[in-house]
Amino acid sequence: MHETKLMEECDELVEIIRQRKQVIAVKIKESKVMKLRKLAQQIANCRQCLERSSALITQAEHSLKESDHARFLQTAKNVAERVAMATASSQVLIPDINLNGAFDNFALDFSREKKLLEGLDYLTAPNPPAIRDELCTASHDTVTVHWASEDEFSVGSYELQYTIYTGQANFVSLYNSVDSWMIVPNIKQNHYTVHGLQSGTRYVFFVKAINQAGSRNSDPARLKTNSKSLLLLGSDKRPLRFKVAFTRN
Template sequence: ITLLEELAWFSSYLNAISSSFQQQTLENNLTNLVKRNSELENQMAKLIQICQQVEVNTAMHEAKLVEECDELVEIIRQRKQVIAVKIKESKVMKLRKLAQQIANCRQCLERSSALITQAEQSLKENDHARFLQTARNVAERVAMATASSQVLIPDVNLNEAFDNFALDFSREKKILEGLDYLTAPNPPSIRDELCTASHDTITVHWTSEDEFSVTSYELQYTIYTGQTNFISLYNSVDSWMIVPNIKQNHYTVHGLQSGTRYIFFVKAINQAGSRNSEPARLKTNSQPFKLDPKTAHKKLRLSNDCLTMEKDESSLKKSHTPERFSGTGSYGAAGNVFIDSGCHYWEVLLGACTWYAVGVAYKSAPKNEWNGKNSSSWVFSRCNNNFLVRHNGKEMLVEASLQLRRLGVLLDYDNNALSFYDAMNSQHLHTFDISFLLPVAPTFMIWNKSVMILSGLPVPDFVDCPEQQDGGCRQQDSPYSSGLKGCN
């Protein structure tokens, strides 16, 4: 009995749990269904609103069509009246001139007829004396009339009377036949492959399918902050720079920040409205620089273009490693720029060089010390088979390939970061987190062979990925003390 009671209780318990579970499931499904119904109602309300707006817009367009056509008909009516008046005025002028000529001809004809009658009567005179008396006067008048017969030719030009006016509406008819419902132009397309950049300019090129219906273009741009919601980004009007009334399909923007990525939109505009292109992300190149001969050690040779530095191998002691922290040990040179903003990238072609230090330094950094020994410089170094980063006399080993031949340096001054990369393998090596206080200059030191500087480069895409960076140099975690133990 007890077992049966327990089974009954357990069954009741299971039923209760099942009922509770079913109830909870039903409540959740009901909540989801109510939410979906609400979403559908909102969607249907929006669709109904759009339908109403379509009706309103269509009515507006129809009214506009009637208005534009009526205006066009009124212009034609006015021009018809003006041309009709000109035709009537031309007719009156020509008829008045012809009437005057007809009157002159009639007078000449009457005088000529009277003279003919008088001459005929004289010829009929049989009395010689009387004939001589009248014939002389009549003969002179006939001779004069004959000599002046040119006056009787009408001054009428049939070409002027009939061919000097023509109605040619062929051009207008062709325009009228081409009348159509004008819509906003199709969105233009930014051609990334045609766009070019320098360290402070970007030239944007675009194409448009409706080039002949576009009255102008408008270019909009802003600094790209990593925001992926372009609609929200576009609606933040305050952050956008606008270049209006562009007539060509390209434009060069000046005064941009070096090594910075921008978002560009192009808007095609006509009387019906405008449409935007898809966003394009374009970036400026880094600030170009060369090696400054004034900062170069006397035992370094710089190329004529100041982009290559070479160590005088004869001065390198064969018995031990390079001089330590002495005035003769800082075989280096600095770039001829001081950077205080923006994002900048350069590369160092290392070749066969196995002793070097590359980084940045304040102007106040001591000139007779290795870069990285003091608090004013940060470097990535190679000492034979060891790679390390060094700052303020502390150093930390870094994993890198002995085949490292192209060292990439990214200085993101505004975001307080200095990063190093194996540029050939797109591999991140190290990042310093630095709170920059002063402008910094690129610095380079070598103790054997030579290196070449490549500056003014665009920031490669592979350095834009935050997940590739390791959070910088945490000196408090470094297992090394001051000095160059890593180079021994």
């Protein structure tokens, strides 16, 4: 089954690369056609300018051979006007395309993808996360659970499970036997605050690290919410404090 899955996944990668190759090749071809079309138009314009310049040079050479003073001046004037017109239209000889830098803004850099492909490996279930008791905090109705994971980059999400601690010493039996576990799925960070808990009550928490290959649970952690304090004023107007404990029926 794993061999078949490996072949299927690799074939999908090859197919994606083949499709991307075709898409990029079409873009390069379209750019090439556009640049060649502009270059052909520029060459045609340059050829026309050269032909006009050649005719102008021929006329100038004939004018230099003219012996009649008045006719020479008239011909020279015509040549000067044509030279001025040619100079005014000489911008056509400035290239519209920088042929040396035609593809300066185009690069084929697949170094990142190569590194990803070189790092291909099979996926295993993540190592069990560890609940960090020293970072966990509580109020009278909330508990914030913090945990750490050795291979957090392979973890897709975390799942937090908790229930009221009944004093059962065997946590494995507790995990398998208690039906009233509360579950918080799809946690992306390494901490979570549970609200709506009973005050002064001890809870058992598990954290599950999950990816496509499977999941593993942390060791259990027992965390207790704070007891509520009731503030009353005595006859001397000084506050009296009483702790109110809540018990399960």
